[in-house]
Amino acid sequence: MWRHRSQEELQWKSSTPSIPIAVQGRNLRSDNNLMRQSFLQRFQNPTIFLKISCDGDYILPIVVGKVAIEKLIDPEVEENGVCPDQFQLAKNVVERLDHEVIMVRITERVVSTYFARVYLSQPGKSNIISVDARPSDAINIANRCKAPIYVSKQIVLADAIRLGYGMGRAHNKRPTYDVVLDSAVDGPDLVAEELSMMNNMHIAIKHERFEDAAIWRDKLANLRKSKHEH
Known part of the structure; x- marks a missing residue:
């Protein structure tokens, strides 16, 4: 997951240690990283970049509020604080009710607005319930609960951006990705x-x-x- 705070300040952080975000290297790889930085800095609003698990280097930018970015970057402050924020509260309530967040999904886009759902289940039980959520809230909940994030296949094909030389939207080449939950x-x-x-x-x-x-x-x-x- 890539997090972009402002045009002047660019911070990267990965949700999993195995996915390199800023890879140090020389020549071709170094030039490619500079191009990525230049591309990401075009987003002047606070933006979350979801790394799509596929055969190419694709990301999905989702514009969110500044607070959502801050909660993602430093959730430990709220977890250890006296008064939990809304995401820690949601996690506590879910656990108190003997449920767990099994995944969140970015389900669709209407005009320029994305929609998401949070899926809950009791451990060892087959019943699954889901609730609507804003993408920024759903992503924060997934981050707190260590749950996977899935994206609708239609959104990936329409809105995913491929990073590399000649960056642009992937209209001429569709990504082959391993997410079948759609x-x-x-x-x-x-x-x-x-x-x-x-x-x-x-x-x-x-x-x-x-x-x-x-x-x-x-x-x-x-x-x-x-x-x-x-």
Whole structure:
């Protein structure tokens, strides 16, 4: 995850240690990093850059408020403080109710506004609930709860930006990425349905109900097959 605070000050921080953000090098790699800095500095508003897990170097810029950036950069201050902020409060409430945040999703874009959902579940249970959230809030909650962030495939194909020489929007080459958790704009929420089936299968395996696990496995395979056909 890349965080951009202002045009004059550029700070990078990774959500996982294995993803290099500012790679030190010489010649070609160094020049490429300078180009990336120049590109990122074009965003004059506070912006969160989501690194897309795919076969190329793609990011998704999401313009947010200054407070959202500050909460992402230094969440430990609020976690250790006497009065928790809204994101720490949300984490505390979820844990108090014996739930956990299993993921957040950037679901769609309407004009220039992105929408997101936060998915919750009880450990060992198959029921999944989701609530609407602003992307900045959802990303902060994911950061506090150490939950993965998924992005709708349509958003990636339409809005993702490829970093490299000749930077620009990736209209001529679509990224091949490994996120399959995606649902149609209209109709049932296939993401929640798929996650529910996976949880049911894992619960059946855990309790050694292997016939039930095989049934859930077949249902899951049929669901994924129907998604690819559409």
